[in-house]
Amino acid sequence: MKKLINNPLKVADELVEGLVEAYNGECRHVGTRSIVKNDIPDGKVALLVGGGSGHEPIYHGLVGRNLADGAACGDIFAAPPPNIVFEATEAVNRGKGVLYLYGNYAGDVLNFDLGAELASDEDIEVRTILIWDDVCSAPPTEKKNRRGIAGLVPIVKIAGAASQSAASLDELEALAKKAVLQTRSVGVSMSPGSIPATGKPTFDIDEDKIGLGMGIHGEPGVGEIPMATADDLSVQMLDLIFADFEKDEEVAALAPGDEILLFVNSLGATTMMELLIALRKAKAVLVERGIRVHDVIVGPLVTCQEMAGISFSITRLDEELKKYWEMPCQSVCFSKMEGRYGG
Amino acid sequence: MKKLINNPLKVADELVEGLVEAYNGECRHVGTRSIVKNDIPDGKVALLVGGGSGHEPIYHGLVGRNLADGAACGDIFAAPPPNIVFEATEAVNRGKGVLYLYGNYAGDVLNFDLGAELASDEDIEVRTILIWDDVCSAPPTEKKNRRGIAGLVPIVKIAGAASQSAASLDELEALAKKAVLQTRSVGVSMSPGSIPATGKPTFDIDEDKIGLGMGIHGEPGVGEIPMATADDLSVQMLDLIFADFEKDEEVAALAPGDEILLFVNSLGATTMMELLIALRKAKAVLVERGIRVHDVIVGPLVTCQEMAGISFSITRLDEELKKYWEMPCQSVCFSKMEGRYGG
Amino acid sequence: MGKASLTISEVRDMMLAAADKIIESEPILTDADRALGDGDHGVGMERGMTAVKEALAGKDFPSAGKVFVAVGTAMMSSMGGASGAIFGTLFRSGGKAVGEGDAFTAKELAALLREGTDQVMARGGAKPGDKTMVDALVPAADKAAEVATLPLDEALAAVAEAAAAGRDASEGMIATMGRAKTLGENSLGKPDAGAVSVSIIVAAMRDYAAA
Amino acid sequence: MGKASLTISEVRDMMLAAADKIIESEPILTDADRALGDGDHGVGMERGMTAVKEALAGKDFPSAGKVFVAVGTAMMSSMGGASGAIFGTLFRSGGKAVGEGDAFTAKELAALLREGTDQVMARGGAKPGDKTMVDALVPAADKAAEVATLPLDEALAAVAEAAAAGRDASEGMIATMGRAKTLGENSLGKPDAGAVSVSIIVAAMRDYAAA
Ligand SMILES: Nc1ncnc2c1ncn2[C@@H]1O[C@H](COP(=O)(O)OP(=O)(O)O)[C@@H](O)[C@H]1O
Ligand SMILES: Nc1ncnc2c1ncn2[C@@H]1O[C@H](COP(=O)(O)OP(=O)(O)O)[C@@H](O)[C@H]1O
Ligand SMILES: [Mg+2]
Ligand SMILES: [Mg+2]
């Protein structure tokens, strides 16, 4: 693995420094390794994201206009330590409290909770909404054991837009909770990423196998299946999402007429060409089922280095979520104009 | 190479179909393999891009609001045949003529020229501006031998914005020409992409070497150099760009106070992490030289399947180019709000 | 047992045989273009020749020339890339020069190659020595002019030899056109992919006429 | 020649030795976490122990307990990940329980491990049998309570043995916490990475006290 880096042990620090340069004045470096917007208005309910580095452009690439106010950045694949969470919390807080919105991983929960304790010592109110969109990581009755994967992109987009006008932390928390509840993802992987500091692959998989339901670090899901065509696999992935909406007693099944966002994500090395080929089939399946695809996101946004694989995420929209989706937004990796992408 | 595809010989057709689905109503499929916006106003000077597929999200992903009106899509790494160019030309034409804006490759020139002949049979006026930003492909005195690489992204962005209000084909042509004249790129590659139909790597390179100045298919540039750190390589790449502005008698040398766009591109497998680490150094070098980085683009936009490598592109801005840069735009791969990315 | 001249349907069958030969040779062409270009020539020629087969198989044509025009049109509109435009030009212009007769002799062969080659050079700007398919085409066209009065099978044998020699000569050239041009001296020692294609097509034509 | 008790600066040196041992063991820890987790445990521990060395080397501490608190703070604020929070909690809570004395005996060792382990379980929610470092910590803490009146070197020998046995026992467990939990039965047969780290640290403490 020839990587374009300097010191393998400094990649997380250097990439965040680079990210600040990419933001070119919109954001600044705070504390040990956080990135925070410069123009957070007084009295705004703040939105903080974060997690391990190495999954770029998330999580820290989702800071921006009508997006997150800041991100607490961990080292490669490691949750940010509590002090980093606290430094970011302090920097984004404008007196109305801070919503933590991040993927449900043991390390993140432990460290963000410790960070929140430090913040509460300084009288900063913090709430936490965990993202657990990966349907292959636990059954619907055990959502607290589910991982957060690519579904965080539409969720953060919507919460970021809502945070611009949220009257209170309660209001933003409720909205984020709703977006999480309506978002489900399935990922698959064909080959591993590597750990920059060691060059080692993050997992092993046979040449003729695909990990169905795999997490973004290579955590197992449904199991290994024989290598399949893009069409076959797209159908299988959507079936898992449909089945989950169906089984989950907290939400209605996906039904004809429902409006959704569809997000087709690359885990790294999988090309846009492949994403588009998978998207072609996914769209056909959704149309056939009478689901209305309100808008589409496609690209390598939630990655694990040069891991090959894709994920589908579906967020069911109501009028409120749609309103926030349609607001424009801008960050180094994810921007849109007012309205839908599609005409 | 495990690729998520269906029929290896149908990837170009299927990815364009997927792209149309990604545009979700904004664009439609035209003729054999073109994609065209639905809402091109009457009397608009049209902008057509195109080229071989396999480099997604370009070229066809740059169709969109305030961007290109359509794209003629070739098969993998192959210029679109004349009939496809013609079909796209006819579909975007609104009576004010069509500007072809594409990368300078023999195959593209031959086929777009043949397409233009077919268009002129139908009394459609066509002009062509070639993009030749790769400074490592020929000296400044032989620009007609230079390849077009990642610099096409800022150029198409700016031309697309200008095309919204261009009074005539002449006006748009002159503007695009200026954007081309002020844009220079250098690419490097660490490892090849593969041809989807054969699975073969597009070129070979030693494990401890980098191709300096390589084109987006692996065409040689300055030569192979030993694997280097991100910082070293970033300095070398920028030096080549600075030297080229200096040597080129058609443009002024880059001087303190000049305002530029900086685009850091991944050729595919190179991660956003690496792009950001390279960007960190590039920005430092530019600041040290007194160059004002007006805005930054970063991401995998001009790729060659899972090729590993990056490119830097610099576009020097004047007030006119800056005005068009700052307009919002939207496509499946490249969107921005009004103004700069950076605050 | 060779053929001194071909009927229209034999011309069609000869080009179908050439199409099969190229499709079979995809790996060779891929490797040639990998070495010096972007590696897509084999797949492109396969795509073009698959379109040629669709355009020719089971069809009747009013003249030998029209068969070649159909070959060129199929290649030009299906392949893309430099070689799609170049082979399209070769067979479309060459086919028009063959004229509306119903026999294909060494004279028509000479017309096909001369006009086709001239138009390729006009369109693409490549001269002999630039390490393109022109380096196989020009010797083939020259030889065809020389042998224009021989029986077709004998003429094609001589022309195929000239094309093969041109392909071999391209190994010693430095590329100045197309994607290989930036290789400079590194392009030495390998034949041009398009020249390989030309030599395969002409050899298949020879084999058809010889049988 | 073993040590029945340690001075404050010996405690510091013992933890520096443990830090070196972990840094040396990075590949082992990486492999353990690659098998069951996301493969970053080795690098994370290396980062944590590098911070520990910076925090301890050449520094004087007012008490043995404060050395452990400094170890925990360095790990917690440099590592991140599950193990940063867990090891941070272990040494910070455990260090506070060691108290402000200037001798570190088997009694202080028992307090360190008991309180540290309890707080780790409270913070992380893992119970014995969940295949986490708790499976090395609980037997180590239990054994330390049993041997709290022995000389420190002897006590550490027994505790290190218990930690190693706990690590080995984790091989037969099915992961229910952390990233390995989705492996289910596939997690059988391999030790938990955090348990490996715990056993390496305790073994290094034993070796220091034995010397
Ligand atoms: N200007 C030209 N004139 C004649 N032949 C050319 C020219 N440019 C390229 N070629 C031929 O095309 C071949 C490459 O074809 P192909 O790989 O299909 O197209 P591309 O270069 O677009 O990838 C070269 O080997 C060469 O023989
Ligand atoms: N809830 C928990 N309680 C105790 N230890 C835990 C818990 N979750 C994880 N661990 C320990 O952390 C180790 C993994 O650490 P590390 O790889 O550094 O963090 P991460 O899981 O965030 O990548 C596991 O092997 C396990 O021993
Ligand atoms: Mg981790
Ligand atoms: Mg090509």
Ligand SMILES: [Mg+2]
């Ligand atoms: Mg080629």
Ligand SMILES: [Mg+2]
């Ligand atoms: Mg881990």
